[in-house]
Amino acid sequence: MTLGMSLARAIETGDVTVLPGRRDEDWRWTDLRGLVREIPTPAKRQPISGGGQFGGSNPIVLAGGGFDGVIADRSCGGESFVRFVALEGSQHATLGVDIQEGAQCVLLESHEALADGYLSAVDLDINIGRGASLTRIVLADDAESGVNVVTATVTLAAGASFAQTILTTGAKRQRFETRVTHPGQDAKVRLDGAYLIGDRRHADFTTVVTHAGPGGATTQLSKGAVGGQGRAVFQGRIVVEKGADQTDARMGHHALILSDRGEVDAKPELLIHADDVSCAHGNTVGNLNQDALFYARQRGIPEAQAKAMLTEAFVGEVVDRIEHEGAREICRAWVAEKLRGLA
Amino acid sequence: MLSIKNLSATVADKPILKGLTLEVPAGEVHAIMGPNGAGKSTLSYVLTGREGYVVTQGSATLDGEDLLALAPDERAARGVFLSFQYPLEIPGVPGLTFIRTALNAQRKARGEAEVSAPEFLKRAREVAGSLKIDFEMLKRPLNVGFSGGEKKRMEIFQMAMLSPRFLILDETDSGLDIDALKIVAEGVNALRGPDRAMLVITHYQRLLDYIKPDKVHVLAGGRIAATGGPELAHELEAHGYDRWVA
Ligand SMILES: Nc1ncnc2c1ncn2[C@@H]1O[C@H](COP(=O)(O)OP(=O)(O)OP(=O)(O)O)[C@@H](O)[C@H]1O
Ligand SMILES: [Mg+2]
Numbered sequence: 001m002t003l004g005m006s007l008a009r010a011i012e013t014g015d016v017t018v019l020p021g022r023r024d025e026d027w028r029w030t031d032l033r034g035l036v037r038e039i040p041t042p043a044k045r046q047p048i049s050g051g052g053q054f055g056g057s058n059p060i061v062l063a064g065g066g067f068d069g070v071i072a073d074r075s076c077g078g079e080s081f082v083r084f085v086a087l088e089g090s091q092h093a094t095l096g097v098d099i100q101e102g103a104q105c106v107l108l109e110s111h112e113a114l115a116d117g118y119l120s121a122v123d124l125d126i127n128i129g130r131g132a133s134l135t136r137i138v139l140a141d142d143a144e145s146g147v148n149v150v151t152a153t154v155t156l157a158a159g160a161s162f163a164q165t166i167l168t169t170g171a172k173r174q175r176f177e178t179r180v181t182h183p184g185q186d187a188k189v190r191l192d193g194a195y196l197i198g199d200r201r202h203a204d205f206t207t208v209v210t211h212a213g214p215g216g217a218t219t220q221l222s223k224g225a226v227g228g229q230g231r232a233v234f235q236g237r238i239v240v241e242k243g244a245d246q247t248d249a250r251m252g253h254h255a256l257i258l259s260d261r262g263e264v265d266a267k268p269e270l271l272i273h274a275d276d277v278s279c280a281h282g283n284t285v286g287n288l289n290q291d292a293l294f295y296a297r298q299r300g301i302p303e304a305q306a307k308a309m310l311t312e313a314f315v316g317e318v319v320d321r322i323e324h325e326g327a328r329e330i331c332r333a334w335v336a337e338k339l340r341g342l343a
Numbered sequence: 344m345l346s347i348k349n350l351s352a353t354v355a356d357k358p359i360l361k362g363l364t365l366e367v368p369a370g371e372v373h374a375i376m377g378p379n380g381a382g383k384s385t386l387s388y389v390l391t392g393r394e395g396y397v398v399t400q401g402s403a404t405l406d407g408e409d410l411l412a413l414a415p416d417e418r419a420a421r422g423v424f425l426s427f428q429y430p431l432e433i434p435g436v437p438g439l440t441f442i443r444t445a446l447n448a449q450r451k452a453r454g455e456a457e458v459s460a461p462e463f464l465k466r467a468r469e470v471a472g473s474l475k476i477d478f479e480m481l482k483r484p485l486n487v488g489f490s491g492g493e494k495k496r497m498e499i500f501q502m503a504m505l506s507p508r509f510l511i512l513d514e515t516d517s518g519l520d521i522d523a524l525k526i527v528a529e530g531v532n533a534l535r536g537p538d539r540a541m542l543v544i545t546h547y548q549r550l551l552d553y554i555k556p557d558k559v560h561v562l563a564g565g566r567i568a569a570t571g572g573p574e575l576a577h578e579l580e581a582h583g584y585d586r587w588v589a
Contacts, residue, residue: 300419313435
């Protein structure tokens with residue numbers, strides 16, 4: 001991919017030729033170039049009220065694009081609510097997140113749509129200071145006809161920690177890309193996600209974690225279910241650079257396909273250039289256990305409900321890993337509600 | 344109650360049941376015995392609607408209603424319950440959640456009100472107590488990592504919670520220790536009544552000492568090859584199935 005090719009740039013310039021597409025290795029399963037024929041007019045920004053999916057007070061709202069920031073220092077810490085709201089047309093939103101040394105912050109982020117057929121690019125630039133921690137929890141509720149690419153660039157200092165959970169129902173094309181520069185040095189990263197993909201929807205989880213120094217830990221768990229003619233993409237790359245010894249990295253991706261025409265494409269990659277590292281990955285794609293499904297139905301649970309129950313249990317492992325209790329329960333209810341529509 | 348007429352069924356295109364006829368009137372308990380591979384479990388799956396068990400002729404009705412035309416969950420809502428020979432594990436779903444979901448789904452299908460959480464828990468505690476099941480076990484994902492005997496006990500727990508009208512017990516005794524066998528038999532006997540009927544599949548006369556059958560059938564060659572009273576079970580125990588197996 002040539003430098004500077006991105007949806008954000010295409011939106012800024014109106015030039016569709018800078019869209020990444022199937023010829024670009026990292027975008028071969030999430031083709032934007034072939035999908036988007038022209039860039040719609042820029043969205044008209046407008047004020048939006050309310051707390052979003054997490055119901056928080058005083059959220060930062062970026063509707064139709066724009067720029068804002070979250071700064072957490074040791075004194076404020078706490079929770080920050082951010083709502084990205086897609087409006088008609090094209091839009092590019094940018095959020096800077098700066099967690100200062102020793103601070104602890106929870107970012108509760110929602111992606112919502114008030115239109116159809118929109119293009120949305122969201123960039124987050126996240127810096128986590130020495131010994132600081134950030135938990136990022138994302139609920140993404142895009143429109144079936146929308147296109148949304150959310151890119152987070154995360155840089156951690158020594159001893160910092162970053163824990164992320166993204167839950168999504170996909171969109172016409174949707175991608176959550178997370179690029180982490182991991183210094184090692186007791187910094188910890190957890191990158192989790194779950195996708196619940198209905199008919200004609202698409203979601204892409206792409207992560208790149210680069211371990212640049214020794215003694216870092218990364219754990220990743222992505223799970224999901226695909227129904228109808230939906231498609232999910234998982235691209236997880238962990239790079240352990242020369243000298244990043246004693247890195248501990250594990251990555252798991254496990255998917256359920258609920259229909260004949262659902263599709264899951266997965267590419268887990270471990271690129272290890274250091275010694276004495278402990279790295280493992282697992283990747284499975286399968287169907288619901290038909291025997292368990294019959295067992296549930298024999299007990300009186302109708303097929304759709306039984307499928308939703310078993311799928312919820314499968315995906316629930318991701319939700320269980322959310323440490324923030326309030327957010328965890330909101331996420332659990334969100335997953336249950338979305339699955340009722342899926343199975 | 345249950346009426347099976349001339350029922351034939353195949354599994355993977357292989358004929359297993361070949362014109363089986365059986366009547367189990369309300370209030371009665373019938374035992375089915377028969378050699379390994381005779382088709383006893385196949386019969387239980389055909390009656391409960393498991394995929395892959397294809398009926399090629401005949402009928403099965405419950406109180407006159409065509410069972411074979413109903414979905415598995417609809418049959419369950421009509422009161423058909425199968426205690427599985429090999430109970431399945433349900434990862435991630437606590438036993439109590441699973442059973443409450445099942446109970447309320449059945450009630451909804453019958454147009455009855457849902458059971459509230461406190462009501463359900465109260466009843467679950469009582470039933471667990473009577474079956475000597477540790478209540479904590481019911482909070483774990485259903486059957487995951489349970490021993491063979493524990494799984495069988497969980498089947499009877501579910502049966503007691505769902506109080507079905509037509510019960511099929513497929514080798515519920517296998518894997519149970521002697522004390523557990525008595526407890527389970529008591530649980531089953533507690534459900535005996537004029538409005539219920541049972542089909543008890545077993546290889547051993549021992550279970551029938553506790554759950555006394557009205558009739559004993561031999562399933563061999565894909566059909567009911569012989570029918571008798573409880574004494575038939577003793578005879579089988581002594582002489583085996585040679586008489587009926589070609
Ligand atoms: N999925 C399957 N594919 C092929 N054959 C099958 C399948 N399921 C069952 N069978 C065959 O059907 C026949 C009947 O099996 P079934 O389980 O009903 O016997 P059973 O009487 O319950 O035996 P047991 O006493 O050992 O439990 C056996 O020969 C078995 O191998
Ligand atoms: Mg059997």
